Structure formats: structure tokens, C-alpha cells
Amino acid sequence: MSIIGIAIGITTIVALGLITTGMEDLVSSSLNDVGAEITVSNSSSVGTNAGLIDSSIVEEMKNRTGVIDAAGSLTVTEMNMDRLKSRDSDSSGFATTVVGLASEKLYMMGIDNVDGKIYENGSRDAIIGAEYAEVNNVSIGDDLSVQGKEFNVTGIFETGSPFVDSGIYVPLDTLQDVTDNDKVSCILVKTGEDVNDSAISDKIEDDYENFTTLTSEEISSIADNVLGILDTATLAVSALAIIVGGIGIINAMVMAVYERTKEIGVLKSVGWKSRKILTMILGETLVLTMLSGIVGSIFGILIPEVGLRLFNVTDFALGYSPKTFILAFGITIIVGGIYPAYKASRFAPTEALRYE
């Protein structure tokens, strides 16, 4: 019974620990900044060109002081499409981001390592993120449909950013062609070293009405804020897990020790010192903790893993960190082991012998 009680406490701490660490990993990797330092977009929401930018402005951006490169990118969203012609897909209902970007500018999205080969501009080839490939079971050589047109997958890449890795990348000119549009959604701007990105970005906003910019510093500041909030949230969840699990563990251990009150009274009456009783109970506690810890950790891993598979959650992975297990075992030994053992060693012998 004690093992079950302690194991439940450890399961709670481990399971919640894995989930919160997984959340932290997911958010911090999602917020990884990409190659470009400044992203320029059009914030106007009126007219036929709402949200779009003329391609000619890309060159203007490139020629600005402090800027070493600029690339226009066109983004379209594919909703509920039958992406795979060659096989039956169960991924309907997904919204996929299709990005049109010239092949030589892919580095500005952090795409610099492609398994297979990068598309040529003007071709009907596409490269896909590793996450997209895994979720939709698409591999090199497969065909997929963008805006009703067929594209051939020539490569798969992985940047570590789930936003980028879950997208489809195609040549900008081809995407403009199939969408019958010669504009871009945003301009990625790469600045030189030792340049003040904020000053350049402010200047762009001053020079172009309706243009908004986002610098990588602003992105990391947003990331820091989000991670800060998440840190507080995970701390709260961990604290809750520790309280719930810790109380369960203390309860189980205290019960186990109290059941032996009379035995402890007998040991005291025959001359055992408090220190020897403390050592004995601690030794037993350690064995109990280890057994419960192993059982609890197994369930702490199994329950969320099975849960993720049961609900078909593929874009979230548990965060395995030694910290979680050290925390669970540490709490068990300290609060669940030392405290009850200390209490037991301090029992007055007459009280202990009277205990029923």
C-alpha cells in the first residue's frame, strides 16, 4: 500500500514535470529566430493589395544603408486540401503554410541544410519541413498540390523551428504565377554586422506608410516574455505537482511508520537508541522510495505518452529532463523519508507502547 501511495505521488510529479518541460521546449524552439534580422510587412487592410507589397520594393530595401540582402516572400495558406495525390491522406482539416521564396534566399528562413535537393526558381518543385513530412507522411519524390497545381517534393529540411519546419517552400516566381499575383507578403531583410537593427527598422517605418517591421530583437524580446510567462506557469504547475505528490508521499510514509509505532516502542524499551531507530527506518525508507520511484517514474512516463498517442497529438513531445526525476526522488526521500523517520525516532516509548 505504501509503495502504491508513494508511486502515485511520484507519478504526479514526473508526469507534470515531463509535460511542462515539453511545453518549455516547444515554445522556446518555436520562437527561435530565423536568418533575417528584420521582417517588413504591409499593415494596410484596405484595397485589393491589402497586406501585400510590390516586388519592386524588395530591391529598394536591398539598397538601403546597412542592409546587405533582402528577399520577398509570398505566403499562402492551404486549407483542407487533398495534398497527396499518390496516397490517401487523413490530414484534411489542416491549414498548411506555403511559402514562396527564391531558392538562393532560403538561408534567410534558416533553411541551409536540405536532405535531397533545393528547388530551382521557376520550377514546380517544392521542399518541405521535416515536421510536415512526418505528420503528412510525405517523402522526397512525392507529389503535392498547391493552389490546385502539382508540385514535386525534391527535399526535406529541418531548422528546429516548428513554424518553419511545418511549412512547404516553393519558388517565389512559381507561386506568384500559380496565384496570379506579382506581389509579396513580406520582405525579409538581412542587415550587416555592427548595425543598429532598430534604427534601420524605424527608418523603414518612417519612409513607408503602412509598413510595419519586426526585428529579431523584438522577436526575442517577445520570446523572452512568452518564456517568462511560461516559466511562471510551469513553476506553478510544478509546485502543484510537488504539493499534491508530496502530500501523498508524506501521507503514505507517515502511515507506514505509524503502523509500526508499537514496534518502535518495543525497540526503545529494549534499549535501541533513537539514532539506531532513525537509521533503520531511513534504510527501509530508501528501499521503499527506490521501488516506488521506479514504479512511479514508469507510470509518470507511460500515462502522458499513452495520452499523447491516444489523442493523436503529434506536434508535442514530452520534455525528458533529469531535473524532473531528481526532483521527484529528492522530494520523496526528503519529505517522505526523513521527516517520518525522524518523527518515529522521537516517539516517547510509553506513548509508543500504548499506541493501538
Added chain:
Amino acid sequence: MDDNQIVNEGAYPDDEYIYNETFIGEDGEEYYYEEPLISLFNVVKEYDKGMVKALNGINLDIFEGEFVSIIGPSGSGKSTLLNMLGALDKPTRGKIFIGGIDLVKEKDLSEFRQEKIGFVFQLHNLIPNLSVFDNVQIPLLPTGMSNKEMKERISEIIRAVGLEDKRNQRPNKLSGGQRQRVAIARALVNNPSIILADEPTGSLDSKTGELILNLLMEMHERYNVTLIIVTHDNGVAALAERTIKIKEGQIIEDKYNY
């Protein structure tokens, strides 16, 4: 000056009271004051901030090798007195000396209990998941005795209480009388000078109770151990050489039976 000193003033042995030294009596015979093994001076035990007085001024000497019964109704304080004698509890006021050791002053009494005292409880208090041998071994574990010596000592004492064939049995396989025999073996294994038995026959039928008392008396004689039994049974009390009657925390009678 605190209450302790006031109550005990003049109650302790003084210089004129020299134990074990001979003197010539009025009849010309040689006498000596035998030093008691146990001496209690104005022992008071209070509970609930003095609201309950379990012992109310006990003065008592018990000599080495005596067989003493302490009798009294429930709540009279006899078990409290036994706990004081066994160094399981300390008095609120007063002094207790056993074998020259001041139990009130002594901070760690576990060593004293281990060397001097053997307890037999009404409900035997054996550890259920240990064998007879292991239960008897418990008091020897903190002594640092060698394994060989320990084994010999335990075997001897198990033989003495007649449980040789049960040494590997667990307590739940034994009868009530056999369990109490194990408890007696456990109480004797460390060669104590005092055996304290709290209602040792209380949970046994009369025939088994008699056998257990006979065994206790036999052990008392064989090992010359001081035997103190707490009971509320007049028949049991009468078997002792000396009977001390307690009522409301005070000794109301102290007599030798033969």
C-alpha cells in the same frame, strides 16, 4: 529554589546512611545496611499540567534478587510506576536510583535499559514479521556482541523457555502462552538485573497464565534476577515474596508474604 528541591529536601540518603558497611547492633550482632538495587524518593508523576497525579509521592526500596508484586486497581498508577522503574518515563518530581544510576539526571537512558532491564508486556509485543529467534535477538543487536556469542546466548535462552522447536516460527504460528514465552526469552537475553512484567498473564487463560508465572519464577531463581510484576490479580500477587499495594498513586501497603 524550585518545587523539586522543596519536595525532596531531606528525602535522599545522607552521609550517616552508609550502605553495605557493617555495624554492631544493640544485641551485639553484626548488621549492615544493604544498598537497595532500586530507590525511589518522593516520586511524583503528573499529567495534563498537574491536573492528573498518576504517582503522588512514592518512596520505595527494592533489593537485588527480590520478587515483588505491585497490585492495585485500574488507574492506581502501577503501570506508571513500572514505566519509571524501567526508565521508559521520567518523574515530574522526585528521584529514582537504580544500581547507583540517577535516572532523573541521566540524559540517554537507552543504554541503561539495554543493560539492566528486561520487559514483559501484557500483549507480548512481538514483531510479527520476525521469527522467534529474531525477536529474541532484538535487544542484543545494539550491543556489538559477536554473531557466534549472540547465537549461543539466544539458543540458550530459547531452550530455557522451552521453545527450541519453534525458533524459526513466526509469532502468528504460536499460541498465546508460547508468544509470552518468547517475550520472556527476549526480556532475559541481555542478562538484565531487573525483569519488569506488566500484567504478564492478563491476556492468557488461567492454566497458561500459571505456566508463564512458573517460568518467570524459575528464571528469577535461575538467573538471580530481580522480578517485579504488576498485576491486579490477588492470586498472582500472593506468589511474590513481597507485595506492594498502590491506590491513587500512593503506596498503601508494603508487606512480605513469607
